[in-house]
Amino acid sequence: MPPSPDYLPFHPNPSKPEFTLPTGTWDAHCHVFGPEVEFPFASERKYTPVDAGKDKLFELHKHLGVERSVIVQATCHGADNRALVDALNASNGRYRGIATVRPDVTKEQLDELDAAGVRGVRFNFVKRLVDATPREDFLQIVDLIKPYGWHIVVYFEAADLEGLEQFLIDMPVTVVIDHLGRPDVTKGIDHPDFLRFRKLVKENEHIWVKVTCPERLTVAGPPYEDVVEFGKIIVEEIPDRVIWGTDWPHPNMKSHVPDDGKLVDHILRVAPTKKQQQALLIDNPTRLYDPEN
Numbered sequence: 001m002p003p004s005p006d007y008l009p010f011h012p013n014p015s016k017p018e019f020t021l022p023t024g025t026w027d028a029h030c031h032v033f034g035p036e037v038e039f040p041f042a043s044e045r046k047y048t049p050v051d052a053g054k055d056k057l058f059e060l061h062k063h064l065g066v067e068r069s070v071i072v073q074a075t076c077h078g079a080d081n082r083a084l085v086d087a088l089n090a091s092n093g094r095y096r097g098i099a100t101v102r103p104d105v106t107k108e109q110l111d112e113l114d115a116a117g118v119r120g121v122r123f124n125f126v127k128r129l130v131d132a133t134p135r136e137d138f139l140q141i142v143d144l145i146k147p148y149g150w151h152i153v154v155y156f157e158a159a160d161l162e163g164l165e166q167f168l169i170d171m172p173v174t175v176v177i178d179h180l181g182r183p184d185v186t187k188g189i190d191h192p193d194f195l196r197f198r199k200l201v202k203e204n205e206h207i208w209v210k211v212t213c214p215e216r217l218t219v220a221g222p223p224y225e226d227v228v229e230f231g232k233i234i235v236e237e238i239p240d241r242v243i244w245g246t247d248w249p250h251p252n253m254k255s256h257v258p259d260d261g262k263l264v265d266h267i268l269r270v271a272p273t274k275k276q277q278q279a280l281l282i283d284n285p286t287r288l289y290d291p292e293n
Contacts, residue, residue, distance in 0.1 A: 008257050010249035011048045012064065015261030018053040019268050022277060026240040028070045028287035029178070029212050029245025032057055032087045033077075039086070042078030052249035054087035060248055062071055064264055070289055072153065073100040073122055074251060081113060096289040098122050098153050103140040114148050119289050120176070121145055123163065125156040135167065146173055151288070157182045158193055167199060174206050174288070176243070179213040180234060185226045186219055189233050201238055208241040208288070209234050211280065214266055215250065215258040222256065224266060231270030239276060243285045 033052040041048060044212065061069060069091070073084050079100045088097050099116040101110070123138050142152065151174035156164055158181055168175050182196045188194070201207050211231045214224035235242050244267060250258050271280045286293065 007047060007049060007251070008253045010052060010056075011257050011259050014060065014218070014259050017064060017261045017264035019265050021264060022281060024068065025066050025281040026068045026070065026243070026289070027061060027064075027066045027245050027248075028243040028285045028289070029072055029210050030057060030069060030248045031074045031251065032083050033074065033251070037198070038089045039077065039080070039083035041076045042080060044078060045076040047076060047252055048196065049074075049249070050239075051250050054090055055082070055249065057087065058091075059236075060246075060260060064246075064260060066246075067094065068285070068290075069095045070098060070119075070285070071095055072098040075124060076099075076118060076251070084118075085113065085116045091117075100124075101141060101144075103144075105141070105144060105283060107144075110144065110148065114150075118150070118153060120151040120153055122153040122155065125139065125154065125160055127157075132269040138167075142173060143170065151176055153178060155179070158184055158197070161197060163194075163201070163264055165196075168200070168207060169204055171206065174208065175204075176210060176288075177201070178210050179216060179247075180209060180211060180230055183217065183230055185217050185221070185230060189229050198233070201234070201241070205241070208243065208284075209238065210245060211235060211242050211270055212245045213247050215253065215256070215263065216247070222259070222262065228266075229271045231266075232272075235271050235276055239279050240284060242280050243288065244271075244280050 032054050033049045035051040035053045063205040071084055071087055073081055077083055079102050084097050096118045099113050099118045103122050133171045153176045183194045189281050201209055214227035216225045217227045220226040246260050246263055271277045
């Protein structure tokens, strides 16, 4: 299957950010794709990306000023975590990972992932990206990863929150929600839908939020002014449970090719104070992904 014709490749020459990232900054949400000849994509995938391997990711992070990172297993690789593990091993301990596993994963496999730097698993509920998974499978996986101190990363659309809310509240491990819970930004931060999300994350201290992907949430397009208030209010309301990431190489983007340098500059809009930036970019991800340091 060739790369999807409506999938835009990543920016070939992202700008240098005007915002100089502080020493120790984490990109807490990015991906590696292939290269396909070395790490084939999963047969059950819903899209085929362009190759975006570890060398390109390392190059981008050097350009942006990112020192540490969390690579999230993407659906196009399914539960084959080899590309992820390869990138983690090549990072010399600077990167951590979020894997995808199935209920039949063995202890030996989990041990290997843990040793490579994996610190959690991702549960994807976005129907256009994955087939439905029984809740029992997710709960079985949680039981398997809990002894490792791992957490779960959850990806869902805002419309699905009501059906997932109690599931997330009852989780016995830390929960990290992708991309601000994918709100409809045309409705505003005080719409009942986003108020529900805000209440959920404020009242449940095991739930964290990724203040990421303005390029996915926007209706207006760059520079994503219609997304600013959504990220800003979450940073203000749960300052010690927010993290940031690029989402490079921006899979399934159709409207425009995001400039990663501009995405770094977007941080200043949602976390305008030095204290907020320190928490969002360094303190919070370090506490979550590398608590021993």
